[in-house]
Amino acid sequence: MKTLYTFLLLLICGTAIAQSGNISGKITDQKQQPLPGASVLLLHLPDSIQVAGQVADENGAYLFKLKPGKYVVKTALVGFTTVYSKAFDFDGRDVQLPILVLYEKKNLLKEISVTATLPQLEQKSDRLVVNVEKLNTTGDNALEVLKKAPGIRLDKDDNILYRNNAGVVVMIDGRRTYMSGTELSNYLKSMPGSALSKVELIPNPPGNYDAEGTAGMVNIILKHNKMQGYSGTANLNAGYGKYPKLYGGFNFNYNTGKLSLFARVNSGYYDSYNKLTLSRQIENELYNQYNYWHPKTFATGYTIGTDFYASKRSTFGLMFKGYNSPMDAQVTSQSSTLNSFGGQTGSVTGFNPQKSDNNTYSVNLNYSFAIDTVGQKLSVDADYVHSSSFMNQTYTNTYFNGSGDVIGNPIQLRSAAPVNYNIKSIKADYVLPLANHWKVEAGLKSSFVSTGSDVSFDSLKTNGYINDPKHSNNFMYDENINAAYGTISKNFGTKLDVKASLRGEQTVSTANSLTRNEVVKRNYFQLFSSAFITYKINPDNQLNASFSRRISRPSYGSLNSAIRYTDPYTAIQGNPYLQPSISQSYVFNYTYKSFQVLSLSYLKVNDAVSTVINQNDQTKESISNYQNLGSTSTLSATSAGSFKIKKWWVVNAEVDAAYNRVNTIVGGNPYQSSRFSWSGNIDQSFFLPHNFKLQLTAEYDSPSINGLSRTLSSSQIDAGITKTFLDKRLSLSFKARDIFFGNRYRSILQYNNVNTRWDNEYESRRFTLGFTYNFGNTKLEAARDRKTGSSAEEGRM
Missing domain, CATH: 2.40.170 (Maltoporin; Chain A)
Incomplete structure (x- = not known):
């Protein structure tokens, strides 16, 4: 283990030294008012691969530190047009780009009334990402939404199976729950499906995850408000089978920037x-x-x-x-x-x-x-x-x-x-x-x-x-x-x-x-x-x-x-x-x-x-x-x-x-x-x-x-x-x-x-x-993913 610890310290301390500098700029609307919260992406040319991304600050400003190369800046904000900067060659010296102006969309398309009921599937190198926001989850609880993910099944006690196997690690926002199978199913039943942002199916997790779990991992990512202001969801459900049941929840987010x-x-x-x-x-x-x-x-x-x-x-x-x-x-x-x-x-x-x-x-x-x-x-x-x-x-x-x-x-x-x-x-x-x-x-x-x-x-x-x-x-x-x-x-x-x-x-x-x-x-x-x-x-x-x-x-x-x-x-x-x-x-x-x-x-x-x-x-x-x-x-x-x-x-x-x-x-x-x-x-x-x-x-x-x-x-x-x-x-x-x-x-x-x-x-x-009610700013994004340290141990409780 000493060798492994030494390896990491050397890796952190031995970062490659290369000439680098800053690229900065500002995002405004057509009235020259700053647009805080606008997303800013830095794309490498000629392949247009994203190398960095951030959100404009309260002054609409952004700053990238990068190595020499050819780049273009892309910026977007909900309700505004998407704008690209001119392509530029960066030689390592600081550059101040011209102001990028986003124009408000005047003729927004009417909202499409039909929403796909299967999420957009994104196959990444180590996981299948199910974008729950593409689902119409109205009236569904979180466990019912999870069942729609490919390869997911429930056993007689509503324990989650993946690839027909019970040896699956279930995480919420990158960390394991503290609950038994029954407690986890009850927890997900009381949570509205609209609270979920993504479900990641990871049959073969990479090394940055604990090696625990023979069937792989399922990571449930909840929504979190990254737009300034407040938002929330309230839900209440009453059910009856042989006996009555009542469950509900409240989700509140507040962001000042x-x-x-x-x-x-x-x-x-x-x-x-x-x-x-x-x-x-x-x-x-x-x-x-x-x-x-x-x-x-x-x-x-x-x-x-x-x-x-x-x-x-x-x-x-x-x-x-x-x-x-x-x-x-x-x-x-x-x-x-x-x-x-x-x-x-x-x-x-x-x-x-x-x-x-x-x-x-x-x-x-x-x-x-x-x-x-x-x-x-x-x-x-x-x-x-x-x-x-x-x-x-x-x-x-x-x-x-x-x-x-x-x-x-x-x-x-x-x-x-x-x-x-x-x-x-x-x-x-x-x-x-x-x-x-x-x-x-x-x-x-x-x-x-x-x-x-x-x-x-x-x-x-x-x-x-x-x-x-x-x-x-x-x-x-x-x-x-x-x-x-x-x-x-x-x-x-x-x-x-x-x-x-x-x-x-x-x-x-x-x-x-x-x-x-x-x-x-x-x-x-x-x-x-x-x-x-x-x-x-x-x-x-x-x-x-x-x-x-x-x-x-x-x-x-x-x-x-x-x-x-x-x-x-x-x-x-x-x-x-x-x-x-x-x-x-x-x-x-x-x-x-x-x-x-x-x-x-x-x-x-x-x-x-x-x-x-x-x-x-x-x-x-x-x-x-x-x-x-x-x-x-x-x-x-x-x-x-x-x-x-x-x-x-x-x-x-x-x-x-x-x-x-x-x-x-x-x-x-x-x-x-x-x-x-x-x-x-x-x-x-x-x-x-x-x-x-x-x-x-x-x-x-x-x-x-x-x-x-x-x-x-x-x-x-x-x-x-x-x-x-x-x-x-x-x-x-x-x-x-x-x-x-x-x-x-x-x-x-x-x-x-x-x-x-x-x-x-x-x-x-x-x-x-x-019933479910959404209030405040409803433009929600995935929560910050924390793969915390107690992940593997908690699931064995």
Whole structure:
């Protein structure tokens, strides 16, 4: 690691010395009044490649520091004509360009009433960018918008899948969230789709990102007001499925030019359910189980931040984020055992109230320094994250014989599981453009994670509750990751771009089970490489290929060996001996304009972490353990895009096909499974008179395999109507989701002595009425992208 740190210091200090000077100028309107906020781009000739860009200050002035060459200045502002300066040769001496005058557009075209419902797709060398602002997102929440991105799917719990894989890192504004899958989905459901600016799909992230995440990354970029003044959005949604739900949010931005302030609050009350029907064949008996989970959750997420532009080159940022989600749940279960003749031999009923809460907050400090105007930049991030949660449960289990008579007294149990996380990280990133369109990037990062969990399980005896050490565990986990990376890229004119990265990560960890006197220490160093190439055949046709090697470390909870019961016969247990998963990913893309004609992907994961059921035929207990599988591989193909059938009828369609294979050892026995699967969705928007929009969506997922389970097919049909008012600032919408109730999770597990069928029903059919109101200056742009230091660690919480 010392060598890597020395390399970066030498790179930063050894910047190439070349003759450079300043080009300055001013932007005004036809009345010679300055135009602050006008965008100013510096283009290199003869290839017209952008080498620098900035926004005119309060006096309409701009200043570039650059190396000798031939250039032209381009300037634009909403509502004004675009103007170019005369081309000029720059020899390194300071130049004052003539004033550029922008003329207000007098005959603006009437606003086009039809907006494409699939975003403009931009295939860059290392990611596919979905411009959400090209979508008509009226009435949609952020999770619904995300589902429209190519290759994105949701599992039965609304966890985000990418390329048919759960090992995906989800970021918001360049940083990981602090939430579990359920918390993240609730957070995105309470956020309006109109708050999103872009979605970046990064199957093979370059070296400046953490190597965490075998399936790649999804970065959700929110809108942020870069125009002076204030703006905001308020939304409120009321829904009903089997139970009511209410959620809404408020987004406010204020920008003075020197200081930018923003605040976001999203909150929701969710009353929902999950019904699981489980059927297990145990030797010559059939064991049926029915669980009903009825949670009531009040979730609130908030973000407060500021960016202070100390100078044209220096920016300081401070951001505070928080999330809390108290939940009360009533859980009932009923289990019965049938003999080979169909007669009931016994049964158990359970009542299991649950109370839980999660409180997470984080602080991010950021500094960005533009060393010059040609792109040389240094940025530093420091992060602190704290999370505390608990789940308290009681169990009352009553046993019956085959005749329905009660056996003995009900058994009463209770458990408590408080968990605490502390994450500290610091990172630095440096960008150095070189001559002939070469660019070098380098960076360092260190993170420190400390977690603690004290799971206690008690049984009610004659003299009160007695602790059960077999099902209790006081668990501590500490981890330090040190990383360094280097990236080099080259632009060969307007047709060819290449990029390569190498990242090294050292991991030192200690998992300590104090109750069981079990200590597992690890210390390993891994190199992670990535490479990218993009070739533009012409302005409309583009080819792209990429490769990366990545890692997925076990989540902190999966390392805790405590047994956590959901009913008398079903439990899950962690494994402190889990190894990290290593993946190799290959992607090839062909894009025509904004249509992803074909995206081919091959992903192989060694030591993938999955839950494996260990079934005890005598006690009928099924305990799911986290284990490393041998290898899993996925070959997938995606085609997605939009097309306009009529001026008022726009279609967004996607088709995915995949071949999955699992090859591993389960319980000492070899296990192999493979399956071809496909899915498709079509989203039709009809733009009707008087600002009405009708939307019809249909989705289908064929049978597939997921780890050791074989999932069955599912489908969903949605319909909605939206009406906009007040120059499209106010919108009202009504949506009906999963009208025919075809979206449920059904799977089959068959290996060793396990023969189980799952049927999981949840509140997929629901009706929602919502409104959204935009106020202030609505000309919004993407937020400043902060790839903060705690990214990789937070997602493993």
